[in-house]
Every structure is written in structure tokens, then in C-alpha cells.
Amino acid sequence: RKEVEQDPGPFNVPEGATVAFNCTYSNSASQSFFWYRQDCRKEPKLLMSVYSSGNEDGRFTAQLNRASQYISLLIRDSKLSDSATYLCVASLGDSSYKLIFGSGTRLLVRP
């Protein structure tokens, strides 16, 4: 079983749509969680951190449910520029500082 699992998609949505991505993690000792965005043939870039209390940044909202070991990302009012692969990331928060990446969910926003 993968440590971080995501639906690979692709999610094909029209501009202006609201889309939600889900992610589950298997290691209950994971402490910190993030969503990264990766464009084709580029390095991943941090989108936002994820907290149990929820985290909102403009059109993006991330949520963590530790009991269910479940993470979500909601994108409202999708833009063409949102088309990318969204990576769910977990970290144990130990001295290794390792980041464990999910395989990513691909989003295609069409005009």
C-alpha cells in the first residue's frame, strides 16, 4: 500500500467550476501535510499547508481529518491556469525531514 494515495484523475472541468481532490495517508505518525502543484516537466511548488482547522488561500481550501487520515483540496472558480498536477504530501515531522509524495491528481480546466 502506498503511503500517500490519490486519485490520478484526470479531472476535466470547465472554467469557473469547483473541484475537490482527496488524499489518504497510511502512516498515522505523519505530522505535517501539504499540497504541491506540479506543471508538466517542472519541479513541484508548494501550494499550501494543510491543518486540521482548515486552511484557505484565496480560491483554495485545504482540510485535514486526522481521524480518517484524509486530506482534501478544494478549488473554487477554476481558472485555465489551474491546470496542473496536484501532489498530496506528508511528512513524519521527525529528524529525517522527509517528504512523502502522492502520485498526484491531474486537473484540466477547459475554456
Place this chain on the structure above:
Amino acid sequence: GAVVSQHPSWVICKSGTSVKIECRSLDFQATTMFWYRQFPKQSLMLMATSNEGSKATYEQGVEKDKFLINHASLTLSTLTVTSAHPEDSSFYICSARRSDGQGLRGYTFGSGTRLTVV
């Protein structure tokens, strides 16, 4: 902001040769550098963690004699793919953790190196 310069951005080499990839932190000190590999439509897989001045820690299944990592200074880490074979063709990315004690937001990724072995 923090920048990690990764070179080369792409390289084509013949089977059996070695390729060196460099990652430099330009405006901060990176005590820890992570090296990832990403195959098409797959996620980033951590290959090894290198700490300045000490031996790298390799993930299970990664051959340390094939993927040589050197982290001799706080601003430079290198990955050498020795005796490369076509199956080593992949996207290699480094990530530096800043040494100023910032939390887990303190990671900066290089722009990646696309290696093609022919």
C-alpha cells in the same frame, strides 16, 4: 526568496557513461539535500538524503554505488549516475532544506534534470 539552481536541465548520454547533476543553494545554506527521481506519470520518489559533511542515507532499493551523492559544502550537492543505462532515464530533482531552523515549509526545489540514456 530561496533559490536552488540545478544543472544541467537536460542531458543525453550514452549507455555506460556517467552523468553528474549539481544542485546549488544560491542564497541560503542547505544542511540537508534530498534527491528525487520521477518517472512519467508517477510521483517523486525519494532516492537519498544527503547531509553536509556526512554520508548520504539511501532509500531502500536505491543502489548507493550507482547513485553517488556528495554534499561537501552547505551550498552544493551533487548526484552522479554511474554507468548509466536506459532504465535510468528519468527526471531527477533535488530539494534543499534550509538550515535556519524554519519549519517544514523551508524546502526549495531545483528545476530538475531530465536524463535520457541512449
